[in-house]
Amino acid sequence: MSDHLPIQAVAFDLDGLMFNTEHVFFLSGDALLQRRGKTMTPDILRGMMGRRALEGFEHLSSHLEKPEDPHELWLESQEIFRSLLQEHLKPMKGLFELLDYLEELDIPKCVATSSPRPYLETLLVQFDLTHRFPISLTAEDVTHGKPHPEIYLTAAEKMSVTPERMLVLEDSETGTKSGVGAGAYVVSIPHEYSNYGDFSSARFIADSLTDARVLDLFSPQHS
Incomplete structure (x- = not known):
């Protein structure tokens, strides 16, 4: 028996999650x-x-x-x-594979970052990802920055899902708290610069964007 509702959308953090x-x-x-x-x-x-x-x-x-x-x-x-x-600058391991997988399943996705919009656009253009993220939220789009839940509550609204049916992928303690505060299903993927954080509130800690446990969230037995 699954302990969560089916995941219907995915919100990606940017820094340290999509790119190094x-x-x-x-x-x-x-x-x-x-x-x-x-x-x-x-x-x-x-x-x-x-x-x-x-x-x-x-x-x-x-x-x-x-x-x-x-x-x-x-x-x-x-x-x-x-x-x-x-x-x-490099993409994080598994980024393009996960994007391909989500697009095959027709699952909506967005970027929700604390960084400014011009910076986000520069990175997306450099890796030809702009068309793959029609929805994006940046520092300019919220009144309260992470760890406040506003950005992930807004992301769920933009993708027309309830927060508990949205997977949030984060690399930092601050971002993890933001997603959890919004009521989302949060998976943390820390790296060498963030792995000293407190990720106890996340559903689990993954090794990469293509960790089998992440991909398994979209398998039929979870629906």
């Missing part, structure tokens, strides 16, 4: 801090991960000897980030 941007972000954040005589630490990164840009850089600023304007820090970080993207 958390690795690039770590490199750019470390470069930013090194200019100020510091280095990126798990504590700093954890406080930034999954949040909207200004909220994340407010956290980074609090770790500086002399706090700086979060917006200025973000702008500087973006310059470094863009310079590293071409060399380091």
Whole structure:
């Protein structure tokens, strides 16, 4: 007997879930801090991960000897980030396979990210994914950023499903809490930069986007 209702839609986080941007972000954040005589630490990164840009850089600023304007820090970080993207950016394992699988089953999907829309569009264009995500939600589309559940409640509404019938795929503790708070079926897929988080509220922790347990959520015995 299944312990959940049939999954009817999927909401993807972006950074660290679809692409290895958390690795690039770590490199750019470390470069930013090194200019100020510091280095990126798990504590700093954890406080930034999954949040909207200004909220994340407010956290980074609090770790500086002399706090700086979060917006200025973000702008500087973006310059470094863009310079590293071409060399380091890669899709996460199983991304295209899972998208193919969902499209075969005609299951609606969306991206729900704390990142700004121009940034999302840049990544989707680079990997020719824009047409595969007709629905997307970004930092500009919500009043409250993750871990608030607003973005995933909105995602369910946009895809015309109830939250409990929507699978949320997340890599961070912040995003996991957001999905759980919305009442969605949340699967966490942490990586080396997020695996120290608390994922106890997720239904389970997967190894990759094509973990057999993720694919099994769409099999007939779960309907």
